[in-house]
Amino acid sequence: MIPFENPNQGSTTGHIRIENLRVSFGHNSAAVEAVSDVSMEVKPGEFVSVIGPSGCGKSTLLNVVAGFVQPSDGTVTVDGKITDKPGADRGMVFQQYSLFPWLTVRKNVEFGLKQQGMEKFQREQAARTLLGLAGLLAFENHFPEQLSGGMKQRVGIVRALATSPQVLLMDEPFGALDAQTRVVMQQILTNMWQRFRISVLFITHDIDESIFLSDRVYVMTARPGLIKAEIPIPLPRPRTPEMASTPEYLAIKHKLRNLISEESLKAMGGELKDGGLGGFNIEVGPQGVAELI
Amino acid sequence: MIMHTAPKTDFLAPDDTASELPNLALAPLMEPQPKPVPATPVLPAQRIAAWLRGVLPGVLMTALSLGLFIAFWYFATKYRWDFYIRFTNIPSPGDVLTNAANLMHSDKFYNNMWVSVRRILLGFGIATVLGVTFGLLIGQYRAARGLMFPLFEVLRPIPAIAWVPMAIMLWPTNETSIVFITFLGSFFPILLNTIHGVKSVDAVLLRAGRCLGANEFSLLRQVILPAALPHIFTGLTIGMGVAWVSLIAAEMISGQYGIGYFTWEAYSLIQYADIAIGMIVIGMLGLACSSGIRLLGNKLMPWLPTHSSRGRA
Numbered sequence: 001m002i003p004f005e006n007p008n009q010g011s012t013t014g015h016i017r018i019e020n021l022r023v024s025f026g027h028n029s030a031a032v033e034a035v036s037d038v039s040m041e042v043k044p045g046e047f048v049s050v051i052g053p054s055g056c057g058k059s060t061l062l063n064v065v066a067g068f069v070q071p072s073d074g075t076v077t078v079d080g081k082i083t084d085k086p087g088a089d090r091g092m093v094f095q096q097y098s099l100f101p102w103l104t105v106r107k108n109v110e111f112g113l114k115q116q117g118m119e120k121f122q123r124e125q126a127a128r129t130l131l132g133l134a135g136l137l138a139f140e141n142h143f144p145e146q147l148s149g150g151m152k153q154r155v156g157i158v159r160a161l162a163t164s165p166q167v168l169l170m171d172e173p174f175g176a177l178d179a180q181t182r183v184v185m186q187q188i189l190t191n192m193w194q195r196f197r198i199s200v201l202f203i204t205h206d207i208d209e210s211i212f213l214s215d216r217v218y219v220m221t222a223r224p225g226l227i228k229a230e231i232p233i234p235l236p237r238p239r240t241p242e243m244a245s246t247p248e249y250l251a252i253k254h255k256l257r258n259l260i261s262e263e264s265l266k267a268m269g270g271e272l273k274d275g276g277l278g279g280f281n282i283e284v285g286p287q288g289v290a291e292l293i
Numbered sequence: 294m295i296m297h298t299a300p301k302t303d304f305l306a307p308d309d310t311a312s313e314l315p316n317l318a319l320a321p322l323m324e325p326q327p328k329p330v331p332a333t334p335v336l337p338a339q340r341i342a343a344w345l346r347g348v349l350p351g352v353l354m355t356a357l358s359l360g361l362f363i364a365f366w367y368f369a370t371k372y373r374w375d376f377y378i379r380f381t382n383i384p385s386p387g388d389v390l391t392n393a394a395n396l397m398h399s400d401k402f403y404n405n406m407w408v409s410v411r412r413i414l415l416g417f418g419i420a421t422v423l424g425v426t427f428g429l430l431i432g433q434y435r436a437a438r439g440l441m442f443p444l445f446e447v448l449r450p451i452p453a454i455a456w457v458p459m460a461i462m463l464w465p466t467n468e469t470s471i472v473f474i475t476f477l478g479s480f481f482p483i484l485l486n487t488i489h490g491v492k493s494v495d496a497v498l499l500r501a502g503r504c505l506g507a508n509e510f511s512l513l514r515q516v517i518l519p520a521a522l523p524h525i526f527t528g529l530t531i532g533m534g535v536a537w538v539s540l541i542a543a544e545m546i547s548g549q550y551g552i553g554y555f556t557w558e559a560y561s562l563i564q565y566a567d568i569a570i571g572m573i574v575i576g577m578l579g580l581a582c583s584s585g586i587r588l589l590g591n592k593l594m595p596w597l598p599t600h601s602s603r604g605r606a
Contacts, residue, residue, distance in 0.1 A: 088506030112505035
């Protein structure tokens with residue numbers, strides 16, 4: 001399936017393939033299956049989101065691609081190479097900013113280049129260029145603590161892009177930001193994505209965010225995590241906040257919301273049955289919980 | 294997954310959302326300019342007056358606190374107070390001042406000071422290098438922990454002073470055994486705080502480092518060490534205090550030269566005023582050493598907000 005109007009169609013690297021991935025934590029009877037039999041892919045230059053209720057294993061999925069978690073079964077490759085350990089070919093942006101507090105903004109961006117053995121002068125130039133693109137050059141000598149949340153996360157993105165990775169992995173990167181800053185950040189991210197012609201695998205629980213950014217959205221089910229649906233987002237680019245009121249946008253949003261609320265309710269129903277309301281002895285399906293609420 | 298709430302230092306942060314919202318759809322991103330905050334113009338006299346108002350109460354209270362102590366000392370020695378505590382043989386502040394003025398011209402006295410400082414620098418320096426190195430390894434690697442930690446745990450409860458007889462037999466010269474005692478005193482606080490610092494490094498920073506291509510050594514050198522630095526400096530401050538305690542005790546027991554030896558010798562030679570001078574000099578040298586560590590810490594950790602925003606209460 002070719003995504004609509006992908007501005008990065010010329011890209012040839014950054015192909016993520018996930019085949020029959022299963023991840024479980026713990027041993028034998030105590031084992032908890034976080035991801036069960038997930039197959040998906042991110043084509044070179046594509047922007048793909050994974051959306052699902054909290055605890056559905058979407059972060060685990062990303063951590064396998066990053067090389068932090070080993071699959072129990074199945075294979076994950078980036079451009080044919082198995083992702084068994086973390087590396088600079090996969091840039092990662094974390095929700096908790098994760099900037100090195102002892103390094104200035106520019107030194108943070110230089111960190112990856114330094115690991116590659118680039119000369120001091122060259123990596124300073126490279127970092128300055130990147131910071132300029134993100135509108136952060138004026139803050140190159142600030143420490144992360146002196147920046148706002150949105151700026152910190154921009155540095156995080158720039159730092160991940162500095163080593164020219166093939167793919168960018170993002171784990172709810174804007175989750176801690178306020179709504180206004182989040183919209184700005186989505187715009188900036190789209191911008192960087194098109195400029196660097198890079199593939200992005202983006203984890204979120206925000207429906208609007210996934211529609212606004214992605215070429216395709218995968219919906220994951222509540223525990224154990226499975227891919228429930230794959231929704232293409234055929235909206236033209238550049239996308240603007242005004243599009244949120246068009247019928248096409250609303251149709252997609254409606255579809256996604258239905259898929260996800262089913263899952264969230266299922267997750268909640270499961271929790272209610274497991275622990276909560278013991279004395280009431282309620283047996284509820286998704287509809288039952290909806291009525292209760 | 295840890296959920297972080299909104300950043301807590303918003304008062305420092307230039308407002309980036311406001312300046313960028315209008316050009317949302319524009320591709321090239323504008324650079325937000327830091328807005329200069331105009332300083333409220335104040336006359337020099339007013340500024341000095343305001344500064345005095347802020348500083349004066351503190352100065353007065355310090356003077357009062359120290360003044361009362363010296364006054365008590367003065368009167369207690371003048372009237373030879375003998376009521377359980379005995380001031381009969383205690384030198385008066387005046388005696389101490391006179392003797393201090395004489396000692397200012399004594400090369401021997403300066404030599405004693407220098408010898409003590411040299412022992413501290415050596416013992417504490419070796420303790421810093423070894424304590425931080427072992428601390429990083431023990432904190433980060435299970436094998437290092439399993440191999441070294443049991444030994445350190447057995448040796449740690451033995452106070453450095455208890456090593457004095459053993460140290461005298463162990464080392465070829467008196468000098469090296471005193472340096473060894475000083476080293477022992479400061480090694481354990483530095484080691485333990487470094488281990489604690491490594492343990493409390495935010496795991497997400499390690500993951501970020503690995504994602505950016507850092508190998509094990511660069512991770513240790515460029516992520517774990519700087520992340521643990523605040524804890525390491527806590528260890529250095531405590532270690533410096535214990536180093537002085539151990540040094541003075543060792544000098545009093547087994548020393549030749551050194552400010553602890555000077556103080557003990559003054560007692561043996563019935564130079565009572567010199568005892569007080571020795572004590573005061575030890576206090577001042579200790580203070581200078583811990584100030585030195587604090588200054589070094591501020592210099593090496595400019596990202597910590599300690600020196601810019603000091604509260605006045």
